[in-house]
Amino acid sequence: xxxxxxxxxxxxxxxxxxxxxxxxxxxxxxxxxxxxxxxxxxxxxxxxxxxxxxxxxxxxxxxxxxxxxxxxxxxxxxxxxxxxxxxxxxxxxxxxxxxxxxxxxxxxxxxxxxxxxxxxxxxxxxxxxxxxxxxxxxxxxxxxxxxxxxxxxxxxxxxxxxxxxxxxxxxxxxxxxxxxxxxxxxxxxxxxxxxxxxxxxxxxxxxxxxxxxxxxxxxxxxxxxxxxxxxxxxxxxxxxxxxxxxxxxxxxxxxxxxxxxxxxxxxxxxxxxxxxxxxxxxxxxxxxxxxxxxxxxxxxxxxxxxxxxxxxxxxxxxxxxxxxxxxxxxxxxxxxxxxxxxxx
Ligand code: PHE
Numbered sequence: 513x514x515x516x517x518x519x520x521x522x523x524x525x526x527x528x529x530x531x532x533x534x535x536x537x538x539x540x541x542x543x544x545x546x547x548x549x550x551x552x553x554x555x556x557x558x559x560x561x562x563x564x565x566x567x568x569x570x571x572x573x574x575x576x577x578x579x580x581x582x583x584x585x586x587x588x589x590x591x592x593x594x595x596x597x598x599x600x601x602x603x604x605x606x607x608x609x610x611x612x613x614x615x616x617x618x619x620x621x622x623x624x625x626x627x628x629x630x631x632x633x634x635x636x637x638x639x640x641x642x643x644x645x646x647x648x649x650x651x652x653x654x655x656x657x658x659x660x661x662x663x664x665x666x667x668x669x670x671x672x673x674x675x676x677x678x679x680x681x682x683x684x685x686x687x688x689x690x691x692x693x694x695x696x697x698x699x700x701x702x703x704x705x706x707x708x709x710x711x712x713x714x715x716x717x718x719x720x721x722x723x724x725x726x727x728x729x730x731x732x733x734x735x736x737x738x739x740x741x742x743x744x745x746x747x748x749x750x751x752x753x754x755x756x757x758x759x760x761x762x763x764x765x766x767x768x769x770x771x772x773x774x775x776x777x778x779x780x781x782x783x784x785x786x787x788x789x790x791x792x793x794x795x796x797x798x799x800x801x802x803x804x805x806x807x808x809x810x811x812x813x814x815x816x817x818x819x820x821x822x823x824x825x826x827x828x829x830x831x832x833x834x835x836x837x838x839x840x841x842x843x844x845x846x847x848x849x850x851x852x853x854x855x856x
Contacts, residue, residue: 513552513556513563513567514559514570518569518575521574521577524577524581525577527532528585529585529589531845535586542578543579543582552571552574552650553571556610565730570674573724574641574734574847582642598837613851613852614851615840615851616834616840616848616851618814620824621703621824623725625703627747627748629746630747631743631852632703633725633727634699634701634702635701636689637686637702638683638704639685640704640706641679642678642680643676644660644678645678645688647665647678647695649807650688650804650807651684651764653806655679655785657683664709665681679707681706682724683702683821684724684764684819686704687700687726687819688835691726691728692808692809694731695810696728696815698726698727701723701726702722702724703721704721706721707719713837717825717840720823720825720837721823722824725820725821726800726817728805728810728816728817729816730816731816732816734818736748737818738795739773740818741755741820742755743794745773745794748781750852754773755772755774756771756791760798762796762798764798764801764802764819765798765801765818765819766802767799767801768797769795769796769797769798771793771795771797773794773796773797774790775790775791776788776792776830776831777833778790787831794822794826794830795821796820796822797821798818798820799816799818800818825837825840828840832851
C-alpha cells in the first residue's frame with residue numbers, strides 16, 4: 513500500500529490541469545466519493561494493527577497533500593494565472609492603464625484654495641442660478657448699473673412671472689448668502705463658475721471661473737487686505753514677486769483696487785504677455801462697502817471686512833502661457849494631457 517500511495521503522490525504533484533474541466537476530472541479521481549482516497553481508506557480498514565500505526569500517518573498526509581493540491585490548482589485557475597495556457601505569456605508587460613489628468617483650471621483652483629486654507633479660510637459654495645438680490649441689489653449695484661444690462665447678464669425668464677432670475681455673473685453672490693446666514697467673523701473663499709453674455713473669442717467666453725474671498729471681523733483694515741493678498745502672491749508665484757495696487761471701482765467695495773503682479777513670464781522686464789509694461793492685473797479687491805454689510809444684516813459700526821475676486825482662467829493663462837481661452841472648454845485631449853497630475 514505504501515508503494516501505491518507513493519505513486520499517487522507523484523501523480524498528484526505532477527498534475528497540471530489546463531482548465532476547470534480537467535480540474536474536475538482530477539477532483540473526481542482523487543477526492544471524489546468513489547475516488548482513490550476513499551478507496552485507500554477502505555483498504556486501510558483491513559490492514560493489520562501493526563501496519564495501521566505507520567500507514568495511518570502516511571494516509572493522512574496523502575489526504576492533506578491531495579486536498580491542498582486541489583485548492584491550489586483551483587485558485588490558480590480562478591485567478592487566470594494558469595501557466596499551461598499557451599495563449600498567455602505571463603512574462604509580457606501589461607496593457608498599461610491610462611490615467612486621466614486634471615484639468616488645468618482645476619489644478620489652479622486647487623492651488624489657490626490650498627493657499628487660502630493654510631491662512632484659515634474655509635470654502636463656501638452657492639447656486640449658479642441666482643436672483644437679482646444676491647447677484648446685484650445686496651451688493652449695492654444701483655438700479656440702473658450697466659452690469660445689470662442684458663449685454664452682460666444671462667437672465668432667465670420664468671413662466672411664473674418672476675423675471676429677476678439670472679446666471680450669476682460673479683461668486684460675490686455667495687458672500688451675500690454667507691453673510692445673511694450668520695454673523696462675523698467670516699473668513700471664506702468662494703470658487704465657482706460664473707456666466708457673462710459675451711461673444712466667444714480667444715479673450716472672452718460666456719462662462720469662466722472665479723475664486724472670490726471675504727474676510728469680515730472687528731478691526732479689519734486695508735493693511736490686512738494688502739498683507740493677505742501679498743502673501744497669496746508670494747505663495748502662488750514665488751518669493752520676490754512684486755505687487756502694486758491701483759485705485760478702482762466696484763459697487764460693493766469702498767475703497768476698491770485692482771492688484772497687479774510683476775509679469776510672471778518676463779519678471780517685469782517687458783514681454784508681449786504684459787504688453788511690455790512689466791505688470792499684469794490678476795484681481796479686484798476692496799473694503800466691503802458698509803451698505804453691503806447692512807444689507808446682509810451685519811452691524812457696519814462694529815464690523816469691517818475686505819473682499820477680493822480673481823479669474824481662474826487668467827491666473828492659469830499667466831502660469832502656462834495660454835493665449836486662447838477657448839482651449840479650456842474644447843476638451844481636446846492633446847491639450848489636456850499636457851498638464852501633469854499628481855494623485856491627490
Ligand atoms: N466681483 C468682482 C468681479 O466679478 C470681483 C471683486 C470681488 C472685486 C470682490 C472686489 C471685491 O469682477
